[in-house]
Amino acid sequence: MAGRTHLQHALPVTFGLKCAVWLQPLLRHVERLDQLCPRVLRAEFGGAAGTLASLGDRGFAVAEGLAQELGLAAPEAPWHVVRDGVAEAVSLLGLVCGSLAKLATDVILLAQNEVAELAEPYVAGRGSSSTMPQKRNPIASEYILAAARGVHALVPLMLGAMAQDHERATGPWQAEALAIPQAFVLTHGALLHARPIAEGMVVDAARMRRNLDISHGLIVAEAVMMGLAPLLGRGEAHHAVKHACDAALAGNIPLVDALAREPAVTAHLDRAAIERLTDPARYLGSADAFIDRIRAAAQASL
Numbered sequence: 001m002a003g004r005t006h007l008q009h010a011l012p013v014t015f016g017l018k019c020a021v022w023l024q025p026l027l028r029h030v031e032r033l034d035q036l037c038p039r040v041l042r043a044e045f046g047g048a049a050g051t052l053a054s055l056g057d058r059g060f061a062v063a064e065g066l067a068q069e070l071g072l073a074a075p076e077a078p079w080h081v082v083r084d085g086v087a088e089a090v091s092l093l094g095l096v097c098g099s100l101a102k103l104a105t106d107v108i109l110l111a112q113n114e115v116a117e118l119a120e121p122y123v124a125g126r127g128s129s130s131t132m133p134q135k136r137n138p139i140a141s142e143y144i145l146a147a148a149r150g151v152h153a154l155v156p157l158m159l160g161a162m163a164q165d166h167e168r169a170t171g172p173w174q175a176e177a178l179a180i181p182q183a184f185v186l187t188h189g190a191l192l193h194a195r196p197i198a199e200g201m202v203v204d205a206a207r208m209r210r211n212l213d214i215s216h217g218l219i220v221a222e223a224v225m226m227g228l229a230p231l232l233g234r235g236e237a238h239h240a241v242k243h244a245c246d247a248a249l250a251g252n253i254p255l256v257d258a259l260a261r262e263p264a265v266t267a268h269l270d271r272a273a274i275e276r277l278t279d280p281a282r283y284l285g286s287a288d289a290f291i292d293r294i295r296a297a298a299q300a301s302l
Helices: 014-039 053-070 084-112 139-160 172-200 205-213 220-233 235-249 257-259 271-277 286-301
Strands: 002-005 008-013
Touching: 002 205, 008 220, 014 084, 014 286, 053 205, 084 139, 084 172, 205 286, 220 257, 220 271, 235 257, 257 271
Parallel strands: none
Antiparallel strands: 002 008
């Protein structure tokens, strides 16, 4: 399929690599969650001002016993005004939603009629228009984006609430009570909408190939330049291929034909060699290796 940068064709990629890119940060989020839990799931028991003075010298022993009874870790000291743990938890939710929003954005763009390479799984009545019966709107992706924006608005609130005054704050920790439940609920909703997309997305490989070909080979101009560079030098190869690209655009002809008319190219390559260089399947670099590495990482995380 066509890889796109600045929303325009760049170089050939594979849909498998696109999926692997979506998956890659989610694997790290699982890792982050495992690392985060010990820092967040800690008992808080500090008395009126964090000294447990009313318990004499038994303060830590009581705090440790309470933590054990609750199945939580016992902190080194009370953390009532030390809010890095809860702020980190909501920040992680922001990262999760950001990664899901990347997936949702790509799905929405790929589902446009002019692209039509991918669609959300069809469910009767879902995503339909009240006035246009033909429409199948990417509603799950839209909900993911909405949820992500909500969570991202709450992350700064949590970071701001870390500025707790003295031994018991006058407002910041009450603000956390507004943010934390919303952040978890919205993230949960985003995940609920992302899962059916991941499990049931409709992929149109034929359309991907047709879209790949709409530039009549220009998408592999870099491949030709790199193939010519050892023969002509990098600068001269770039000049020759650029001239052929301009001719292809001006004459509305395939790049392979424009290259076959370029003396600097035909002096070194015959038609068969030019066709090999303009085959998108031959210019995928390490795409398969990257996919295999991410798949292996996913298997290891199960």
